[in-house]
Amino acid sequence: MDTYEQKAYEEVQVWLRKLQKPSSMPQTLTKNVQTRMNQFVPKKFHTMMGQAVKQMVEGVLSGSQYLPNKKEQPAQTLKEADERMEALISVFQKGAAAEGAGTGAGGLFLGAADFPLLLGFKMRFLFTASQIYGLDIYDFRDRLYMLHIFQAAFSSPAKKQETAKRLENWEEYIQNKPRKLSMAKEMDWTSFQQEYRDHIDLVKLLQLMPGFGAVIGAAANYHLLAQLGYAAKEGYRLKWFYMKEKQEN
Template sequence: MLDSYEKEAYEEVLLWIRKLKKPSTLTQSFTKNVQTKLNHYMPKKVHQAMGAAVKNMTESVINGSEYFPDKKYEKAPSLREADKQLEDLLSVFKKGAAAEGAGTGAGGIFLGAVDFPLLLAFKMRFLFSGAALYGLDVSDFRDRLYLLHIFQAAFSSSTKRRETAELLESWDEYVSDKPRKLSLAKEVDWVVFQQEYRDHIDLVKMLQLMPGFGAVVGAAANYHLLGQLGEAAKQGYRLKWLSETYDLNR
């Protein structure tokens, strides 16, 4: 049976799933429209840098071990301890991302564009390190696929978030017939993955590329975006922990 902490955690997971399934708000729709317009004014080199960054990140997830966590990250003895260690880890990554965003943001539009791949690397290293705390095996491509869906839950459109939520709820069934060495290249539509992520970058993140106040905006944006990913990771990892430990009858 779930203990009191696990019951509370499971209720938070269910609330998070419900939020993922909600349609976009008027504010989110307005922000999306503004982002789309701003994209038209960004130099072609910036768009190319962003596209290359996502492509390189996805290739690293598919083929390499660049983001594998240090051996010091091991499965915690309890869900409560895993949550605590994840919060500590997130605090470190948020501060690091904020400092990096401030530095690149101070350089204006082209140096600010350099921040895009650096921030992606921060996000993926955080996801991989956090996964180890909850017992996920990142050498298992099925668990890597789970991490990519957590990423999409944090950074995608309302339609894609809803699809992702439904998939996470039935994850065991989804991967039941998939091999440990499944091909991520075939399992993920990388064109959609890239576009969803790029389209979801907060308006404040776009402002980081503007000369004059990019340093302040860059620090705040990176801190916020790591926090956004941290919430998705916490709830997504909790869901996997609980589903593998108990029969939750999802």
């Protein structure tokens, strides 16, 4: 490793340790607030959210709707990959904020429509960014890796701990998995969507409130893309090191 890669490797280890921290008091309080607020949200909205996440998981594992229009060439160095990643995060943050402001200004129904739209934004970002770090977007195992990065960004402390351990032992986990898989049977999508909803419910539910939904929608989407961007950068760095080690051996 050169100096830059050594520093990046240390930052990845810090990220993995953060994922394995237990739940804090503020997180517990936030969860309690979310539970109370959910009682006032129409059941139809919750159903729509669950269906959107299910379709997203199936689309990632076996579909093509999230494939980027423009093919990104893999970076030659990790430093180049990181620089291109930072630029990509900025582009997607601005796009997500604009979309969140538009739907947030429309009240309950347009605010609800933002949920699947934002999911699509996030997955297109993950697919595009993965190419920069040399992942194969047509390989089921790399798509599965993307979903684990998504969970590392948006899930409970317990699920983050579980995800971190799997990422740390990724090569062992995928050892006997095929390059192609026609059905999305590797992920428990019900658990997956619940983790995601529980993580972002509070901020997205506030977006549905009349009067200031647009402001919250823009800020929420901008923040959520930054959160995903951080997880993707560190997660794809980790994958970079796995691939480099495999090439050297």
